[in-house]
Amino acid sequence: MFSRAFIRSFSSVQSGTKHTLNFKNYLKLPTGQIGSYFHDVPLSLNKQDKTVSMVVEIGKQTHGKFEISKEIEGNPIVQDTKKGKLRFIKNVFPFVGYPVNYGAIPQTWEDPTFVALEQLKGDNDPLDVVEIGDVKSHLGQVKQVKVLGCLGLIDDGELDWKIVAVDVNDKRASELNDIVDVQQKMPGLLDSLREWFKDYKIPDDGVS
Incomplete structure (x- = not known):
């Protein structure tokens, strides 16, 4: 088991300018070497505390759609593209950006050959995390979160799980232990998130 101090010792290094096609954000290991966000960040699963590592791809209230690249050597975080254009998401009331x-979650994978709910298969990506804490995280940040539950979504015919979690350092972390607590302590949030995931890809003036 890795300590939280060890997890916090991960950092990142950037290549290129953000919001350009040549931008890349690489994981910097505690040794100073460049590593992979997929493979070199420990899972650090603690079943008793229900905590796990999270790699932040997109900070809340931002609009750029970033993700860890499966294709580029070293698996840096890059901005997603569609038809050769950088992807940004629109505001969906009442939210600004994400x-x-x-x-x-590093060291995880949604198996595209495994048939699960509604006869759907995984999306061939690591498990996604939606972290509901108050503090804005930054791209490339590695932190510990408490798992509270999940949302099962269907995206382009694939099963796409969204793990609902809260930063272990968030002021509500001690009060939130499962999805029922989220419904009681943060009423309306889960319903709003479901609607947001339905609507955020609807094309706007930019590329969605």
Whole structure:
């Protein structure tokens, strides 16, 4: 088991200018070497505390759609593209940009050959995390979160799980232990998130 101090010792290094096609954000290991966000960040699963590592791809209230690249050597975080254009998401009332800190759980994978709910298969990506804490995280940040539950979504015919979690350092972390607590302590949030995930890809003036 890795300590939280060890997890916090991960950092990142950037290549290129943000919001350009040549931008890349690489994981910097505690040794100073460049690593992979997928493979070199420990899962650090603690079943008793229900905590796990999270790699932040998108900070809350931002609009750029970033993700860890499966194709580029070293698996840096890059901005997603569609038809050769950088992807940005529009505001979906009442939220500005992404309503949560969004990212992935390292060392995990949604198997595209495994048939699960509604006869759907995984999306061939790590498990996504929606972190509902108050503090805005930054792209490339590695932190510990408490798992509270999940949302099962269907995206382009694939099963796309969204793990609902809260930063262990958030002021509500001690009060939130499962999805029922989220419904009671943060009423309306889960319903709003479901609607947001339905609507945020609807094309706007930019590329969605």
